[in-house]
Amino acid sequence: MSKNTAYAAFHALAIGSKLWFRQADTESYVGEKPVAAIKVNSHDVLIIGAQFGWSLTLAEIDRSVTEEMLSGATKAADGRYLGWGIFDNKLQVWSSDPTVKKARVKKVKPSLCGQRFTIMTLPDDLKGVLAVGMKGTMVNTGTETPLVVLDGVSRTHYIHVSHLGIHKRRAKMTMDRLPPQTKEVLSLLKAKGSLTAIEAGGVIRARSLAKRISELKEAGVSIIAETKHDHTGQRYARYHLKAAA
Structure with missing residues (x-):
């Protein structure tokens, strides 16, 4: 933005508008970060939340600026407001906070x-x-x-x-993509004909037999789950390979 365009943009703002500006004069006070301010007349602003600037009396503030508008300005101990003059020297001005990154919107297909x-x-x-x-x-x-x-x-x-x-969509499970432990479960099923979670845990230390069975089913292996009860009445599942027709 050129200095003339920025200066014109400042003058176009209504009295009482909140703005952010960057000017060569302020660099030694606040560094490179834009300064938040309130426009109070045709060439002065009041600084928001900063500890620098010169004092401006209420007489120098346009009458259209209400106390509510001044609520964010920094007020000195003597009752004057800390302000700054906006001049045409390497000025940049924004009507919204340029330091806030806009949230990236995900595209949904x-x-x-x-x-x-x-x-x-x-x-x-x-x-x-x-x-x-x-x-x-x-x-x-x-x-x-x-x-x-x-x-x-x-x-x-x-x-x-x-x-x-x-969630990222997982590619469909196939026989050539079976995890190593799932292949071990399939080998054990073929050797024993049926399998429970306790047996799988004891032989091959399979922590989640139900998940392994789910992967095998997704890969096209026909498995039947039989619900059984132990001597305490606790339910458990025994998985059987379904014989080919």
Whole structure:
């Protein structure tokens, strides 16, 4: 932005407007960071939250500037406000805070219908209704605020994608992609004909037999789960390889 354009932009702002400016005069006071201020007349601003500047009396402040507008300005001990003159020397001016990074909006494609996600943050209107960490499924997408169904919640909600952690889709499990322990479970099943979680844990130290069985089923292995009870009445599953027809 050229100095003439920036100076014109400052003059175009209404009296009482909040702005951020960068000027050669202020570099020794606040460094390179833009200064937040309130425009109080055609050439002066009041500094917000800073400990530098010269004193401006109420007489130098335009009458259209209300006390509410001045609430963020820094007031000196003598009752005057700390301000700065805006001059045409290497001036830059912004109407919104240039130091705040805008949130990146995730692009949502129609192909994400049925995609799983986890709530990472909550919109203000859903605080107290939902909770961070809840998981759900997208019902329709293609917009930045898709309709979603949350696990265990009967109502549907619209949640902006910036609040969602979209799960990466895992490639379908195939026989050549089976993890090493899943292959061991399959070998044990073939050798024994059936298998329980205790047996798998004792022989090959499989920690989650149900997950291994799920991977085998996804890869096309036919397995039947039989529910049984031990001598204490505790239920457990025994998995059998289904014989080929």
